[in-house]
Amino acid sequence: MQESDLEYLLACSPRLESFALITNYCLPDRVRIGSHSLRCVLLWHSMADEVAAIAAPHLQRLIVYCTHPTEAGRAFKVKVGYAPQLAVLGYLDTTHVLQIDNTIIKAGVTKVSPDAVVPSIKVLALKVRFRVAEEVRTLLSFLRCFPEVETLHVMASDNHTDHYDDPGEVKARDKLNSTFCQGVGPIKCVQSRVKKVVFDQFCGGTNQVGFLKMVLGRAVFLQKVIVLLADPDPITVSEATRKLNPLAAKRMWANKTLRKISLEVRGRTSGPIWGYNQASDLSISDPFIS
Structure with missing residues (x-):
């Protein structure tokens, strides 16, 4: 799936509220969130290089867990643009590049x-x-x-x-x-x-x-x-x-x-105590390990 394919998918899904990208390999290399309906986005064991909430007025939750950029030594980028309702964010790694606007x-x-x-x-x-x-x-x-x-x-x-x-x-x-x-x-x-x-x-x-x-x-x-x-x-x-x-x-x-x-x-x-089902469950106010 190319980046353009993902953007097209989101554009054609005006009622989609939750989107999870799990164990993707290389592609899409960037996940750009431009959706008026999405409330939750999850990247789980992802090899993408970037996730960006560029125009997400209803996004409430952005979960990033175990990121592995494809290029050795490259830092994963988390970009927060227009996401006025974003209330839950993590795991933001101190090796990540954080960009706000x-x-x-x-x-x-x-x-x-x-x-x-x-x-x-x-x-x-x-x-x-x-x-x-x-x-x-x-x-x-x-x-x-x-x-x-x-x-x-x-x-x-x-x-x-x-x-x-x-x-x-x-x-x-x-x-x-x-x-x-x-x-x-x-x-x-x-x-x-x-x-x-x-x-x-x-x-x-x-x-x-x-x-x-x-x-x-x-x-x-x-x-x-x-x-x-x-x-x-x-x-x-x-x-x-x-x-x-x-x-x-x-x-x-x-x-x-x-x-x-x-x-x-x-x-x-x-045993397993945290998974993507729990992480993306919007009925749980705090989805992280506690």
Whole structure:
């Protein structure tokens, strides 16, 4: 299927509400969403190079999971144009290129222009390698583009390398920085909107703990934190709990009115726990792993 074929298909389907592209190989290389009826678009194990919501007035959900661009080293692009009802977005990987209207969001951006924010997003899922400083800075820059997020999912991918990465190169550029959260500027969604945080694939890395510490110390409306461990064996659970216990002290929280924050630490359940049926089910307000 060529890109033009897909555009023709959408143009000829004026009542289509959900569209899923699953395990496509190479073609179409770009998925451009120009539909007045679509409410949900899903790319699942896709080898496309780009997804773009260019004219999607009723699009509510854009799910991207396991993208593998055809050209080695090429970054997958997520472009958000006209999509005023888009409320759910993810997994936005910090290796992705994020473009909002005509602005490409770069790592280290501490202040975004009004044209480079998507205020409609309420549920956001991000994927990041916390041991890579550049990706951590990208994570913080991405968060600034979604000022109204209430539920934040963060998946650590420190235990994996991309299929085009050279392990030696990855190791060489991976550096821990225990103070990366010090001096981080304001992040509106964290400070004034986020109520729930789900941290998936937690393994207790210094930057992972630092990120959680920053969220707890800034999120005034935070009510619940769920930590899903990368390895649920008893030793890992014990070690993770030891590292997270200091964060349970109430003096660490920005929200002083709560008697306690629900901090859940648990391992992943066995077997498949997330699939494209659940991800595209519009009756589920939060379709991500929780």
